[in-house]
Amino acid sequence: MPELPEVERARKLIEDSCKGYKIASVDAQEDSIIFTGGTDHNEFAKEIAGRSITGCERKGKTFWMTLSGEGRYPVMHFGMTGMIQLKGQEPTWYRRRPKESADVWPPRFYKFVLKLEPQEGSIADEPRELAFIDGRRLGRLRLVSDPVSSHPPVSELGFDPILNHPTLEEFTKLLVNKKGTVKGVIMDQAFSAGVGNWVADEVLYQARIHPSCPIPALSEQNIRDLHHQLRAVPLTAISVNADSKLFPSDWLFRWRWSKGTTQKKQMEKDKKSKGKKVVDGEGGEDVEPEDKEFLELPDGSPATIKFIEVGGRTTALVEELQKMPEGVEIKPKISKGGKRAGAKRKKVAKEEESDEGSELSDQSDLEEQKPKRPLTARQKAAAEKKGINSNLASQTKTEDNKPSAAKRRAIGARTGGSKNHPDSEVKKEKGSTECRKSKKQVEAVGEKLAKIKPQKGRKKAASTPESSELSDLVE
Known part of the structure; x- marks a missing residue:
């Protein structure tokens, strides 16, 4: 990421090469991420066009051009890969790369190109072009009223080691x-x-x-x-x-x-x-x-x-020269869960410091937290196959938790067949009881039939309690 020295180089380039030039036209590319602070690319271009560059200032990693006339100033931040390039020169790279060339214009990934015309008192006499480049779109462009240092984001910055280093x-x-x-x-x-x-x-x-x-x-x-x-x-x-x-x-x-x-x-x-x-x-x-x-x-x-x-x-x-003070230990990193808690991470050395410098608010934070995750469809299917109801794990067993038919057959095979299985004995005893009940009922019906006397000359026999009971038994 371009830091204070690289941003200062960009500021100097604008100050030394563009001061006194008039912004004849602005070619701004639509980008709702780069252009921020309530400003879009059209508004940005419209507000700075026709004004002259009177200088360039910086605080920390933020820098801005001061312009003549009424209106706001363009405030810039490079982010991770932002650069300034003057046509015919290399961009203000962080570390030079082979793809960065002075011959390609307009440059790749440019967000705006200023066409500059010389004026009386300008640095030089030939026309120039200035571009802001950002391939990864992590930089920011906005318009801020003067004085810029009184408004965010500049007003939120601490001391600048070059401009106002404290005693x-x-x-x-x-x-x-x-x-x-x-x-x-x-x-x-x-x-x-x-x-x-x-x-x-x-x-x-x-x-x-x-x-x-x-x-x-x-x-x-x-x-x-x-x-x-x-x-x-x-x-x-x-x-x-x-x-x-x-x-x-x-x-x-x-x-x-x-x-x-x-x-x-x-x-x-x-x-x-x-x-x-x-x-x-x-x-x-x-x-x-x-x-x-x-x-x-x-x-x-x-x-x-x-x-x-x-x-x-x-x-x-x-490590030979930068040692921890005697008696000071490096705390291990603590996972607090979250989206990345289950993701695969690189192994971290035990000596690593926690990312957060703040104190832990509770002693329980010292323990590693493992977030609970719901079972996947495959895990649920596997659990059901094993006869485990994952949603009722804390409840007592019910009829739904009985072994499946396949599992009962497997148990029977291990115990020497169905004859030796405990369930077989229960069924055998139950069947014997029902058989004895049926035999007694048949004998009772036979006795009642023997008492009934047939009546000649009638088409339909009168209904008797015995016949009704018989019909019920037959049904």
Whole structure:
């Protein structure tokens, strides 16, 4: 992600190349994600067209052009992959990639292109074009009234390490009131605007502070070093126009992209590839120093670059130099369930810090929570096949829970056949009782029939109690 140094480079490009130019026309692409704050691409283009660029300002990772005349100013944020490009030049890349070319115009994934005309007092005399590019659509474009610093999102930002870095005393007061890990705090844009992932890692490496160190565990020397490096690292990067190949060779930034567990393993890979250094998986240009083979420890041996997760971000550190204070343990990550609770995750080292720097509100939160999930259709079918009613598991057994016919046959086979099965004995006894009852009834009917005398000369015999009872028995 472009951070304070890269955004400052974009601001300088506009200030040094476009100041005094008039925006003759605006080609804005429809994008309801990029254009935000109640502004669509048409309104954005209409409001800035015809006005002249008087300058460009920045705070943290947010920057904006100041324009002549009445109206709001265009406020920009790069997000993950945003860039500014002047026609005929390379874009303001975060790390140069082969696909980024100065020859393609308009550039791929552009969100707006400004056609600029020179005016009296402008920087140059030839027409120019300026584009805002964002391939992943994580950047933001909006219109904000002047003064921009008095309105969100700029008004919500903390101090800028370059523009208004606090004194050590002010910094200490701000820091001691914070909770959580030191990396999580300095990456909070409401605390220090412009500090992103790589700047935070570099600051903490140069200050020799473990990224997962809790704020209360920082010593006075730690706070002094942190205060100094928080300004020194961005200043150094800006001094070389955020060109990562010109960063100091002893910076962690120059060595972090191979993502190896140790540099010794990386050196072995380099030897196998005949000295060619491996480019990172994102396709970024190799920034390792050509005159060095590894990041050195003070004794000249290779440093061990380790990758952990802090505050939800991949974090690089040198474990020989960035140690936790004595007596301070790194808490294990705690799962609180949710959508991803059942998803497959990568194994995390035991030393990893919890993403959240806040304190746990209850002791029960210390236990890992496993969310209950309903049975799938396949699981329900399997449960029914086994004779288990999943919806009535807590209830007592009912008639529905009797073994199926197939299961009874299987039980009978195991017990030596139906003769030996307990159910067979019950049926046998029941059948014998019913048979005895039927025999007695037949004998009683025979006795009653014997008492009935036939009557001659009548077509239909009169109904008697005995005959009625007989007919009932016959039926």
